[in-house]
Amino acid sequence: MHREPRSREFYVLALFFALFVVFLYGPLSAIVILSFQGPDGGLTFPLNGVSLHWFGNLLEKQAVGDFGGSFRRSLVLGLMVMAVTVVVSLLAGLAFRRKFLGATPLFYLSVASLVVPSIIISLGIGVLFQQFGLQPAWYSSAFGAHLTWTLPFGVLIMFAVFNRFSPSYEEAARDLGASSWQTFRHVVLPMIAPSLVGVGLFGFSLSYDEFARTLMTSGTYNTLPLEIYGMTTNVTTPVLYALGTVTTLFSFLVIGGTVGTILYLNRRRARA
Amino acid sequence: MATIADATTRVATKARTRKPGSRIGEFAAYLQALPLLVILGGFLLLPLLMIAVVSFWDYDFAAMYPDFVTFNYTETLGSWVTWKTYLNTLKFAVIVWMITLFVGFWVAYFLAFHVRTSAMQTVLFLVCTVPFLTSNIIRMISWIPVLGRNGLVNSALVDTGLVAAPVEWLLYSDFAVVLAMVHLYTLFMVTPIFNTLMRIDRSLVEAARDAGASNLQVLTNVILPLAKPGMAIGTIFVVTLVMADFSTVQVMSGGQSASVALMMKNQMSLLQYPAAAANAVILLVLVLMMVAGILRIVDIRKEL
Numbered sequence: 043m044h045r046e047p048r049s050r051e052f053y054v055l056a057l058f059f060a061l062f063v064v065f066l067y068g069p070l071s072a073i074v075i076l077s078f079q080g081p082d083g084g085l086t087f088p089l090n091g092v093s094l095h096w097f098g099n100l101l102e103k104q105a106v107g108d109f110g111g112s113f114r115r116s117l118v119l120g121l122m123v124m125a126v127t128v129v130v131s132l133l134a135g136l137a138f139r140r141k142f143l144g145a146t147p148l149f150y151l152s153v154a155s156l157v158v159p160s161i162i163i164s165l166g167i168g169v170l171f172q173q174f175g176l177q178p179a180w181y182s183s184a185f186g187a188h189l190t191w192t193l194p195f196g197v198l199i200m201f202a203v204f205n206r207f208s209p210s211y212e213e214a215a216r217d218l219g220a221s222s223w224q225t226f227r228h229v230v231l232p233m234i235a236p237s238l239v240g241v242g243l244f245g246f247s248l249s250y251d252e253f254a255r256t257l258m259t260s261g262t263y264n265t266l267p268l269e270i271y272g273m274t275t276n277v278t279t280p281v282l283y284a285l286g287t288v289t290t291l292f293s294f295l296v297i298g299g300t301v302g303t304i305l306y307l308n309r310r311r312a313r314a
Numbered sequence: 315m316a317t318i319a320d321a322t323t324r325v326a327t328k329a330r331t332r333k334p335g336s337r338i339g340e341f342a343a344y345l346q347a348l349p350l351l352v353i354l355g356g357f358l359l360l361p362l363l364m365i366a367v368v369s370f371w372d373y374d375f376a377a378m379y380p381d382f383v384t385f386n387y388t389e390t391l392g393s394w395v396t397w398k399t400y401l402n403t404l405k406f407a408v409i410v411w412m413i414t415l416f417v418g419f420w421v422a423y424f425l426a427f428h429v430r431t432s433a434m435q436t437v438l439f440l441v442c443t444v445p446f447l448t449s450n451i452i453r454m455i456s457w458i459p460v461l462g463r464n465g466l467v468n469s470a471l472v473d474t475g476l477v478a479a480p481v482e483w484l485l486y487s488d489f490a491v492v493l494a495m496v497h498l499y500t501l502f503m504v505t506p507i508f509n510t511l512m513r514i515d516r517s518l519v520e521a522a523r524d525a526g527a528s529n530l531q532v533l534t535n536v537i538l539p540l541a542k543p544g545m546a547i548g549t550i551f552v553v554t555l556v557m558a559d560f561s562t563v564q565v566m567s568g569g570q571s572a573s574v575a576l577m578m579k580n581q582m583s584l585l586q587y588p589a590a591a592a593n594a595v596i597l598l599v600l601v602l603m604m605v606a607g608i609l610r611i612v613d614i615r616k617e618l
Contacts, residue, residue, distance in 0.1 A: 051529060055424040059438070062421050065497065066445050069456035072466065076459055086464040130349045137346035140339055148347055148354075153614065155358050157550060157605050159558030161575045162594045166361025169368055169587055186357035193353060201615075247447040254561065254575075258582065270451050274565055283459075286452035293448040301440065 070290065077283035085280060096284035109269065109285065115180050116266035120250040122185060127192040127245030128238055135200025156194040160254035163190055168258030183259035188249040195248065196241045203237045232311060236304045243300040247293065369591035378587055386592035403573045407556040410495045414552050415545060417496070418503025423537070426511035439508065446501045454494050454565050461485040486568030494566045495556055502551035510544030510617065511537070546612040550605055557601050
């Protein structure tokens with residue numbers, strides 16, 4: 043590709059993009075800074091000293107709700123949702139490669155799952171459990187509610203992946219005498235592994251941060267986003283920011299780990 | 315994410331070579347699709363059916379009673395509060411849609427056509443994606459120290475002498491709601507548009523240039539028409555997210571503005587489930603009609 047000098051359009055758009063990034067990250071950095079507020083500091087600038095006071099406050103039960111318990115529940119729920127999303131999306135992606143009766147309705151059902159307002163799903167599952175005499179809980183009703191949000195993403199991503207997947211690799215493997223399972227295990231799976239890791243990241247993150255769908259379905263015990271949502275109305279100290287900083291840091295770690303894994307898988311594939 | 319990065323190097327593989335009439339293959343496809351069907355059936359279709367049924371039930375302060383009454387609908391549709399709330403929600407949807415479409419297109423356009431290496435493209439795209447994978451509520455409340463009465467913006471305005479007293483409408487206002495929604499949802503516009511732009515054959519742009527088109531003409535005659543499917547998908551995301559939103563409206567307007575979902579949530583907290591269900595049915599019909607309208611323009615299956 044020949045290199046032309048950058049046009050004026052480039053600089054204008056680059057500035058626009060930079061402003062967009064500032065817009066995305068600016069407010070977030072404000073609460074990260076404010077979470078180090080001194081013990082007497084308030085919800086806004088200026089900083090009244092620098093301390094870890096509010097992070098310490100997180101561990102006390104009376105300052106916030108049950109932070110440890112809700113974090114643990116969200117973590118386990120996120121992992122459950124992640125595992126099911128990866129497996130079910132992969133299977134559905136494989137199914138959609140073939141023509142089968144009902145493929146189109148099932149595809150549109152997945153799309154519908156994406157566009158139906160979350161609060162309606164929350165209400166529906168809540169009422170359904172109530173009418174069937176089941177106790178809603180984060181590991182049953184909320185688990186299902188989260189899957190209606192993560193599965194469409196997973197299915198659409200797998201759909202896109204297999205749209206671009208050349209069958210000639212599988213044909214080559216079959217010509218060399220590989221069984222269907224061997225073809226899948228040693229040819230298809232390594233090629234789509236990075237995308238599967240991406241689907242897993244989506245599954246975990248979307249569940250870990252979801253709260254509209256959890257509203258009516260979590261039962262007795264809150265997940266972390268519900269806990270934070272409750273805090274927005276009744277907590278007026280920087281402990282809210284400390285919580286935000288900790289959960290955001292955790293999300294960043296998860297994303298960083300995932301991107302690292304994808305890069306590693308891609309490199310290994312390139313070497314092989 | 316990886317799929318989008320792959321888009322650059324993808325091979326066109328539209329033609330599938332399948333052995334016709336492979337019975338076992340078809341059976342396997344059913345088995346593979348089954349888990350998805352079971353989960354969506356149990357946690358999407360069944361609950362929606364339940365809502366439709368419950369919306370015709372009677373209720374009092376303590377419980378719901380199976381019945382066939384229509385007053386949940388007549389009460390909802392007959393109240394001017396409902397109409398005002400729907401109009402307010404649609405207003406947010408239109409404003410947020412226009413802003414996210416504008417911002418989303420230019421960001422995606424910059425990434426797709428002005429960033430030269432695919433490594434840089436991936437990095438910058440990730441930079442845009444990361445906030446989407448963090449908590450929405452935290453991203454919402456992060457505006458409080460920025461927009462509040464003693465927030466960063468107001469301090470700056472007062473310090474520079476631009477205004478005498480802090481501006482009150484920055485936080486807890488419709489402005490704050492729209493700003494936070496744009497902040498939360500623009501990525502849903504950037505991703506599909508970026509995806510579509512990456513698939514535009516670059517030789518089309520060169521051909522237009524060779525035929526003497528200016529940059530602006532290339533943009534309006536080649537790129538914009540080809541970007542429409544991405545814009546349509548982004549529009550579906552943004553419009554449905556805004557129509558379903560209650561938390562942003564509640565937190566950012568400080569209770570001064572209303573949305574349909576917020577109205578539903580209040581009914582739910584008062585245990586008026588049949589009334590909330592009737593509202594849900596109306597909202598769902600409205601949203602599905604909007605999506606169906608958009609889907610007439612674009613075939614999603616081809617765009618993935």
